[in-house]
Amino acid sequence: MLPVSLLIRRARLVPIGPAAAPPQHPVDVLVEDGVVTTVAAHLDPRPGVEEHDADGRWCAPGLWDQHVHLTQWTLSSQRLDLAAARSPEQVLALAAERVASLPGVPVIGWGHRPGGWTRDVTVAELDAVTGETPVVLIAGDGHHAWLNTTALMHLAMPVRDSVVRETEWFAVYPRLVTLFGSDGTSPDAFRRTLDAAAARGVVGLVDFEFGGSRDDWTERWGHDCDLLRVRWATYADTLDDVVAAGLRTGDPLPGCDDRITMGPLKIISDGSLNTRTAWCCDPYSDAHRLEHPAGQPNLSGAELRELLARAHAGGLEVATHAIGDAAVAEALGAYADTGAIGSIEHAQLVGREDVCRMAALGVRASVQPAHLLDDRDLTELAWPGRAERCFAFRWMLDDGVELALGSDAPVSPLDPWLAIAAAVHRSADDRDPWHAEQALTPAEALAASVDGQPTVGVGSPGDLVLLDADPLAVGPDSAATGAALRSMPVALTAVAGRVVHSTL
Ligand SMILES: [Zn+2]
Numbered sequence: 203m204l205p206v207s208l209l210i211r212r213a214r215l216v217p218i219g220p221a222a223a224p225p226q227h228p229v230d231v232l233v234e235d236g237v238v239t240t241v242a243a244h245l246d247p248r249p250g251v252e253e254h255d256a257d258g259r260w261c262a263p264g265l266w267d268q269h270v271h272l273t274q275w276t277l278s279s280q281r282l283d284l285a286a287a288r289s290p291e292q293v294l295a296l297a298a299e300r301v302a303s304l305p306g307v308p309v310i311g312w313g314h315r316p317g318g319w320t321r322d323v324t325v326a327e328l329d330a331v332t333g334e335t336p337v338v339l340i341a342g343d344g345h346h347a348w349l350n351t352t353a354l355m356h357l358a359m360p361v362r363d364s365v366v367r368e369t370e371w372f373a374v375y376p377r378l379v380t381l382f383g384s385d386g387t388s389p390d391a392f393r394r395t396l397d398a399a400a401a402r403g404v405v406g407l408v409d410f411e412f413g414g415s416r417d418d419w420t421e422r423w424g425h426d427c428d429l430l431r432v433r434w435a436t437y438a439d440t441l442d443d444v445v446a447a448g449l450r451t452g453d454p455l456p457g458c459d460d461r462i463t464m465g466p467l468k469i470i471s472d473g474s475l476n477t478r479t480a481w482c483c484d485p486y487s488d489a490h491r492l493e494h495p496a497g498q499p500n501l502s503g504a505e506l507r508e509l510l511a512r513a514h515a516g517g518l519e520v521a522t523h524a525i526g527d528a529a530v531a532e533a534l535g536a537y538a539d540t541g542a543i544g545s546i547e548h549a550q551l552v553g554r555e556d557v558c559r560m561a562a563l564g565v566r567a568s569v570q571p572a573h574l575l576d577d578r579d580l581t582e583l584a585w586p587g588r589a590e591r592c593f594a595f596r597w598m599l600d601d602g603v604e605l606a607l608g609s610d611a612p613v614s615p616l617d618p619w620l621a622i623a624a625a626v627h628r629s630a631d632d633r634d635p636w637h638a639e640q641a642l643t644p645a646e647a648l649a650a651s652v653d654g655q656p657t658v659g660v661g662s663p664g665d666l667v668l669l670d671a672d673p674l675a676v677g678p679d680s681a682a683t684g685a686a687l688r689s690m691p692v693a694l695t696a697v698a699g700r701v702v703h704s705t706l
Contacts, residue, residue, distance in 0.1 A: 206699035208233040208664060209245065209253045213261035216673060218649050218657045228258050233664035236698035241659055254706050256668050259693055263655035264405025264665035265618040268568045269547060269608030273411045276395040277386050278612040284339060285313035290323045293339060298331035308381040311339035323348055325363045336381050346371050356381055389425035396429040400703040402617045403692040405665040406431030406653060410468050415440065416455055423458045429702050433465030435521060438509055441467055450517030461698060466519040466544050469509055472499055472529035475577055475584060480526035482551065486584050497526050510542040520544035521568065527551045534559050551585065551592050561602040568606045569595065571621045572614035575630035589637060595625055596640040605650040619690045622647040627684025635680055644674050644683060664699035667692055
């Protein structure tokens, strides 16, 4: 079906990059065969070309999420998060909202804590707000679930007016997959995930799913999941297969088109802050309780270099997960020694000198700003005195490191505006920004979210978004700017000229 042509009228171009000119008058943008061919004050209609009137909306290059675990995100986004519900009424409201937004799609909710509630719940009240859609709400301790009548009947269970507990519940749990007609990873489920991403302006993502094969993607691609651009990453276990197939980074996956390409080799070189396994130069504050007081590497230096060298020889870029400062330093040493190119994923805690080295080596920093919101308190606890070296985006930009933002979904939601907002306003609550000196401007955060594309112009890929608000607008303070970015309304998303989301 591709490539596709598209004419967008009266759009204000969002300037990308430090030297970009400020926005001029609205223009018409013509995409032909998937590429922008003309930008002009007014273009005549083209026969057979789909037209959309932007009516002065802001047009930017489409957004990328550079770090996604798409299968995990697809599974977790199908589960309705009930952890915040404080009463049966709040659970019912969340269930009703989900059914209204995805009518007919079975709901599995999880995480409510009925232990403190003052009354028992009934099936009848759940039926009243969910109707014919099967709904299963699993309590946070996993020991019982609140099912509506449709779900009880689908699962061939006796109809009742109370929750299903303990042994009876444990017996039915494995049969929940029958509600979805699959294990939750059907092409339909992926398509819903991709549709939701498109609605937030996403045109592409790098899929770092564990244990996946490229056949999974090839198969899915042919089943209506060819919506966004995808770069599929391999891990070490499938590296030989990829190299034997002659697949180099950037090559289309066999049997698909050029919207889905071979991505990098992914290497997980250390652990995480949460589990105290990220490999650091200094011990954790609670080192006395740890087997490895400063964390440790997952691979020896020789193993790491061997993998980088093998990938590089096979034409593959490398994405090296490194969270602690020792892991970042070691990874940079491996890039320097092997000549491999690619990214450090996370680079959460860095030495000041290593940022300069990263720039000198041309290694990209693939970072997830939304994690700083979650890790703020833990960092102060576990890495006291090191917070000024965490999520050090300002140092990276100042030194000339290429920044690429992502979500690490499902760790944070697949929504680039959350990452952009967190990079701009480093706080999730009423507290002041956490190390505001490392904050980015909206222009810098947006430029780090468009896969290196400049302002939309002739030769740009037809990967475009139309926004209802100016993404570079600066509010009275960073809290206001961040709030506006977090809720940025996306009117239209196009990939290679094909409209994949529109509210127009
Ligand atoms: Zn990840």
